[in-house]
Amino acid sequence: MELFAPQIKSSFYNYTLRLHRHHEDLFVKLVDAMMCGAPIARQIWTEIDSGLRAHMDTEERHILPEFARVDLEEARALLADHAKIREQLLECGVAVDLHEIEVPLSLVELVRHHAVREEKLMERWSAQLLVRDSVAPTGH
Numbered sequence: 001m002e003l004f005a006p007q008i009k010s011s012f013y014n015y016t017l018r019l020h021r022h023h024e025d026l027f028v029k030l031v032d033a034m035m036c037g038a039p040i041a042r043q044i045w046t047e048i049d050s051g052l053r054a055h056m057d058t059e060e061r062h063i064l065p066e067f068a069r070v071d072l073e074e075a076r077a078l079l080a081d082h083a084k085i086r087e088q089l090l091e092c093g094v095a096v097d098l099h100e101i102e103v104p105l106s107l108v109e110l111v112r113h114h115a116v117r118e119e120k121l122m123e124r125w126s127a128q129l130l131v132r133d134s135v136a137p138t139g140h
């Protein structure tokens with residue numbers, strides 16, 4: 001039981017951090033491609049759109065209910081961020097076709113800000129698991 005929380009912290013936490021950085025990297029590639037007028041921008045955009053949607057769906061199903069036990073208000077705010085991100089994803093798809101670079105730049109700011117909030121709450125959630133497991137009875 002005592003090994004459970006650190007394992008979650010190192011694997012799940014690191015996985016999420018990597019995924020957040022991956023999304024940011026894709027946005028950088030998208031903006032570069034749009035600035036050059038490279039046709040690959042559409043393909044990068046499709047990867048961002050489907051990746052972010054799948055990530056948010058997974059969080060809503062499996063992660064946010066856990067976060068709500070730590071901080072209900074913050075978990076609700078993260079959910080509201082997801083709604084804003086989904087809205088901007090729709091706009092951004094059109095903007096990529098129209099070569100309007102400001103829209104993905106504004107979306108990446110929103111996604112980055114959201115990731116920071118999420119990572120802070122994830123830290124608190126991990127810390128609570130550590131405390132809970134360290135005081136849990138170990139009898140069989």
Ligand SMILES: [Fe+2]
Pocket residue numbers: 056059078082114118
């Ligand atoms: Fe999220």
Ligand SMILES: [Fe+2]
Pocket residue numbers: 016020055059115118
């Ligand atoms: Fe996330």
